[in-house]
Every structure is written in structure tokens, then in C-alpha cells.
Amino acid sequence: MKKLISLLAAIGMVASTSTTVVACPKNSENNNNNDDKNNNNENKIDLNDLKVRELGDVVSKEDIGLNLTLEDLVNAINEKNKDYGLTEDDVQFVSSNNTKAKLKATDSSTKFKGSVEITYNFRIRFNVTFFSDAIIGKGIAAVGKPEWNDGYLMVENYNLDTAASAFKRFVVPLLDKAKLVNLVIDYSDLEKTIKIEVIKENDKNFLQFTSIDGKGYDVQGVYVYGTTKIALKQQTAIPDGWKNSDLGEVKPVDNSDYMIKSAILNSFATKVGIDQNKLKQFSVNSYKKNDSNYEAEIISNINSDYVPEIIKVTFKMNLADESIQWSLTTIVDYLVEDSFVSLTSDILSSETYKELFDYITNTDGELVDYWEQDIALGINNNKFLFDSQKAKESEFGNFEQGTLSYSEFLKNAENLFDFAVNKNSDNKTGTIDIKVKDNIIDLAKGYKVSGEIKLNYQIK
Secondary structure (H helix, E strand, O other): OHHHHHHHHHHHHHHHHHHHHHHHHHHHHHHHHHHHHHHHHHHOEEHHHOOOOEEEEEEEEEEOOOOOOHHHHHHHHHHHOOOOOOOOOOEEEEEEOOOEEEEEEOOOOOOEEOEEEEEEEEEEEEEOHHHHHHHHOOHHHHHHOOOOOOOOEEEOOOOHHHHHHHHHHHHHHHHHHHHHHOOOOOHHHHOOOEEEEEEEEOOEEEEEEEEOOOOOOOOOOEEEEOEEEEEEEEOEOOOHHHOOEEEEEEOOOOOOHHHHHHHHHHHHHHHHOOOHHHHOOEEEEEEEEEOOEEEEEEEEOOOOOEOOOOEEEEEEEOOOOOOEEEEHHHHHHHOOOOOOEEEOOOOOOHHHHHHHHHHHHOOOOOOHHHHHHHHHHOOOOOEOOEOOOOOEEEOOEEEEOOOEOHHHHHHOHHHHEEEEEEEOOOOOEEEEEEEEEEEEEEEEOOEEEEEEEEEEEEEO
16 A cells, blocks of 8 residues: 555656646746847837927828828927837827827837827918819819809909909908818918919910918918919900899799899899890899889809999889798698598588588698698698697697687688589588689788688588
8 A cells, every 4th residue: 555655656746747847948938938028118119208299380291181190290200309210100199189199109019119298280281272273173172163264263454453352252262161171271361471473474364372481381270382373364344234224123933032132133134135144143242122112232253254343223122922822722632532521511601611611620630741741841830820720749840839810710711712512412412612712812911812622521
């Protein structure tokens, strides 16, 4: 027994020794790897030791580069810190805006570790070729391309002040559009950084723009540079016969500002004899009532064939009737086939009228879609017509109670409508025609009723 125990102990000892011998090389390898990693990390440059962190102006590499890129920042860091050798593969953004950023080393960087916060003033690179690009419709500036006279800036004459004024009239709206993509430039600041002059080449006139040395950083958030030119073309003077014209009667389709101005322009075109293509080059600057007449100012649009001179006209205006019109005829599309009105009697009386119109005006009955979609949503600003039609919510929206007196409407039914009863042979069913007298008639101030409808009926 003792021999067996001794043997097992011996085996155990051998096994333990063997395990130790085999494990020794493995531990040695791990230690070597850790040492290598530690040595590599110690050899890396800590970003937090960056000497120059205030980078000053950082200009986008690309023209109209609206957002700071990692490349922009890496280039600026290397420029301010000689022989630093940072690359885009070495770092990544933690956070950034137009004045400061935090960068950290990438896991794959073999040269850098840690993180750093830096400050700067980001500027968008702005080449003045942006202006000529807008005229010819090139690149991002094409959003401001004039609607008329491709490739030219239209001017009254080739005098520098006049041409510069025409350019300003064109470029200010262009810069307003540029704000939509976060390119914010005030023209009053911009014009101080560029030299504008009229030049002549091969008998053609151009407006030339050149950035002024030392002024490139004078516009906040932008670096202005470059030179360009825009071809000029002379506009036509406004004929004397167009000025102070009496347009006669102007009749807009409705009384919206857009339709009134459209009617004024159409009357102007008829008066002075220009076609629709020419008319599109004009717009109504303003209009107002003066005693019994109206006055309007018409002006040519930006870059049109005509000089931007105000044309004053007078006219009488026949405003459209904007009453809300309830048409019985439109109800027909919502009637269910073979539907009918239950009547106490087919003898026309106030009770009959009430039963007919209770059926028609029921906003929870067969015609619910008509009242919600055609009337409330369609013509009456989310409101029913009659005070008997209570406020409600539905899948189409929230609808307000009507304001017209339903009781007064019923009292006046005979004066508003013609009724005709057509009995069937069973004397229990038939049709009733309801037609508005004189085709259209006032219900109340701002409301009219028109049309006709045929309803099936059945005696209760």
C-alpha cells in the first residue's frame, strides 16, 4: 500500500513538474508581447502634448466647403506645428464646431496616442468665380441663375456705377439663397473685399471682380479670393407710352394678392401690347386704392430685357365675390344609390322642408363625407355651415359648429327654393326636386346657395 502511495506521489510530482516545464515558454511569450505593446505605446506621441493648439484661421480646402473636414484640421495642425507629421489616419473627431474640436488617436495609429482639444476660426473658402458661375448656371451657384438672358448681366448702360448697381440687384437675392446652405455673407461686407471695374475685350463689355490683397479675411466666417468677369448686355428703355397708363377695369379671379397682381399684369400686357413671354419679365411691386380708382407700380424683374424703372398705372378693380357658395348640386356625388328621405307627408309644408333639410344637413348621416370634406375642409375653413351642425372630431380633422341660423334658414325655405314632388303610383314613394330660385341666392352675409338636387322619398 505504501508502495502504491509512493508511486502515485511520484507520478503526481512528475506531472506537476512537466506542467511547469511546458508552461514556462508560454508565459515568457506573453510577457514579451506585453513588453512590446508597452514599448510601442511609450514611443507614441501624446496628442495632449501638442504645443500650438490655437490654430487661428482654418480655411476649407474646397471652394464653398461648408463644413470643417478632418483634412482641413490636420493640415492646419501640421502647419502650426513644424514636423509634427499628423495624418488623417492617425486621428478622428470626438466633437467639433466652427471654433473648437476634440480629436483622439485612432486605434490603428502607429505614431500617436491620447486626445487633444484645439481652437480655431473656421472659414469657408469663397472664390469670386461664384458670381460668374451663377450667371452661367454652374455648380452650387446655379441656384441663383437668372431666368432671362443666359450668360449675361443686364445693365442700363456700361457706366461703372450703373453696372455695379445692377450687379448688386442680382447678387443680394443670390446671397440670400446661399444662406439656406449656411453660406452667410453680407453684401455690404463683401463689396469691401473686392475691386469691381468695367473692362472691354474684343468690343465686348465685362464687369470684372478681383479680390483685394489683405482683405480676404475681412468677411466673418469666409475667406475671399480670386478673380472673374461677367459679360454685360444693355437693356431696353421703358417706352414712354407704357408709363402712367390707364388699364381700365381689372377683374381678378379671386381677391388673393397673387391673383390681383396677375390680373393687373394681364391688363398691362393687353394695354401696351406685349406677349406673355415678355410679360413674365415684369412684376407688380405694389398696388393701393386711391379714392374710387387703384394705382399700381410695375417693375421689370432681375436681369430682364428692360431697365428696372418703375411703371405707374391706374385702373378700376372689380373684386371677385368671395362669398362661400353652398352648391346643392355637389351633394349628388355623395348620395348612396336607392337611398331615400323618410317623410311624414309628401304635401309640401314647413314640416316637409324640415325633414328634407334635416336629412341633407345631418353631419352624422349618409352625407357625413360631403359635409366634412366638401364643405368644412373644402370651402369653410374647417367649419360647418349651420348652428344645428355641432362641432365634432373625425378621421378628417376637428370641425367647428356652423354659424348660420338653421331655424331662420328653414323659415325662409320657400323663398329660397322651388320644390317639385313627383309621386310614384304607390303614392308612398317618389322623388322631390329642390332647386335654388334664380340659380344663386344669398343665404346671409358672406354665404350663398346655388344648384339643385333630386331626392328619393318614402312616406313613413
